Amino acid sequence: MEKVDISNYKDIWVYAEQRQGKLSPVVIELLGEGRKLADVKGIKLNAILVGNDVGHLVDELYSYGAETVYFCQDSKLENYTTDGYSKVVCDAINEFKPEIFLIGATHIGRDMAPRIASRLNTGLTADCTKLEIDEEDGKIKQTRPAFGGNIMATIICPENRPQMSTVRPGVMDKAIKNPDHKGELVKVNLDLKASDIRTEVKEIIKSEKDLVSLTDAEVIVSGGIGLGTQEGFKLIEQLAEKLNGVVGSSRAAVDAGWIDHSHQVGQTGTTVKPKLYIACGISGAIQHLAGMSDSDTIVAINKNPDAPIFQVADYGLVGDLYDIIPQIIEELENIEG
Ligand SMILES: Cc1cc2nc3c(=O)[nH]c(=O)nc-3n(C[C@H](O)[C@H](O)[C@H](O)COP(=O)(O)OP(=O)(O)OC[C@H]3O[C@@H](n4cnc5c(N)ncnc54)[C@H](O)[C@@H]3O)c2cc1C
Numbered sequence: 001m002e003k004v005d006i007s008n009y010k011d012i013w014v015y016a017e018q019r020q021g022k023l024s025p026v027v028i029e030l031l032g033e034g035r036k037l038a039d040v041k042g043i044k045l046n047a048i049l050v051g052n053d054v055g056h057l058v059d060e061l062y063s064y065g066a067e068t069v070y071f072c073q074d075s076k077l078e079n080y081t082t083d084g085y086s087k088v089v090c091d092a093i094n095e096f097k098p099e100i101f102l103i104g105a106t107h108i109g110r111d112m113a114p115r116i117a118s119r120l121n122t123g124l125t126a127d128c129t130k131l132e133i134d135e136e137d138g139k140i141k142q143t144r145p146a147f148g149g150n151i152m153a154t155i156i157c158p159e160n161r162p163q164m165s166t167v168r169p170g171v172m173d174k175a176i177k178n179p180d181h182k183g184e185l186v187k188v189n190l191d192l193k194a195s196d197i198r199t200e201v202k203e204i205i206k207s208e209k210d211l212v213s214l215t216d217a218e219v220i221v222s223g224g225i226g227l228g229t230q231e232g233f234k235l236i237e238q239l240a241e242k243l244n245g246v247v248g249s250s251r252a253a254v255d256a257g258w259i260d261h262s263h264q265v266g267q268t269g270t271t272v273k274p275k276l277y278i279a280c281g282i283s284g285a286i287q288h289l290a291g292m293s294d295s296d297t298i299v300a301i302n303k304n305p306d307a308p309i310f311q312v313a314d315y316g317l318v319g320d321l322y323d324i325i326p327q328i329i330e331e332l333e334n335i336e337g
Pocket of ligand 1: 147223224225226227228249250251252253264265266267268269270280281282283284285286287288291301302303304307319320321322
């Protein structure tokens with residue numbers, strides 16, 4: 001593989017994913033994390049924004065701490081396409097040479113990042129849950145769960161640039177908004193022909209999935225196989241509704257066909273950090289814990305006192321969830337009344 005002169009590369013770039021003119025929430029998390037990394041290294045935190053008619057997002061990116069926004073604007077970039085977006089991002093990276101490039105591990109990020117990494121002949125670590133700067137050599141240490149979450153692998157990219165990571169949504173702390181913070185705009189000169197884009201977007205259909213916002217929820221009530229039947233989720237819904245929360249689930253409940261995957265919490269589902277997480281009939285397998293153990297307060301309801309979920313729970317209720325949950329709902333109604 002061709003060697004690059006790594007001293008030519010500087011700054012951290014965050015890919016400012018947007019859909020229909022709205023920033024993806026993960027961008028704010030990447031800017032939060034990017035700020036920390038940039039401060040440790042004493043380098044700049046920048047963002048790259050790609051799209052058509054999305055100029056209104058530039059100020060928003062500044063307000064979350066971006067110092068320079070590289071802006072790729074073109075009517076051909078109205079909708080996300082792998083080849084169109086990858087091309088302009090690769091061209092911008094080749095021109096401006098960021099040292100570190102962070103992308104949210106969303107569907108778009110997971111699609112685009114490997115395409116960019118292979119075009120640039122550089123390393124990519126997918127789905128990172130922790131990023132750190134090595135104090136000795138200033139390289140980025142990228143940690144991600146591997147082998148079904150049983151080990152955490154820390155990966156470095158010593159000789160190629162940029163060092164690229166996709167980062168799991170919901171894991172990093174959000175950047176704090178400061179509407180007074182202003183940055184610099186760099187309009188990237190694009191070399192994009194219609195023939196560069198081989199995909200034609202016919203229609204964008206919003207699925208029900210978008211309505212489940214586990215990452216933003218302050219309260220999540222999750223159900224597992226311990227519910228015994230799909231009907232059990234009605235009880236979970238009732239409790240979630242009382243607490244203004246959303247319904248989560250274990251993978252086993254998804255595999256059983258009781259609930260859609262968009263509700264799944266865990267390593268192969270969504271990572272969540274709500275104020276309150278209530279796990280009902282969930283054993284607490286490592287892959288489930290990987291997605292929720294950073295919640296502020298965890299309540300577990302399980303009839304097995306030895307269930308591993310109790311090891312991470314702040315409050316544990318041992319018993320049948322069909323006895324316990326209706327009592328909680330009743331108490332909440334008493335408080336309301
Ligand atoms: C590569 C890989 C990725 C995975 N990713 C995920 C993931 O993202 N998310 C995830 O959740 N799992 C994931 N899993 C699966 C995970 O290993 C577990 O199988 C799963 O989390 C178990 O779900 P559960 O807790 O609902 O079921 P179980 O482990 O069967 O636990 C059910 C629990 O309910 C309790 N219970 C039963 N009846 C009642 C009752 N009436 N009242 C109260 N408690 C009751 C039982 O005591 C038990 O503890 C993954 C596995 C692999 C290999």
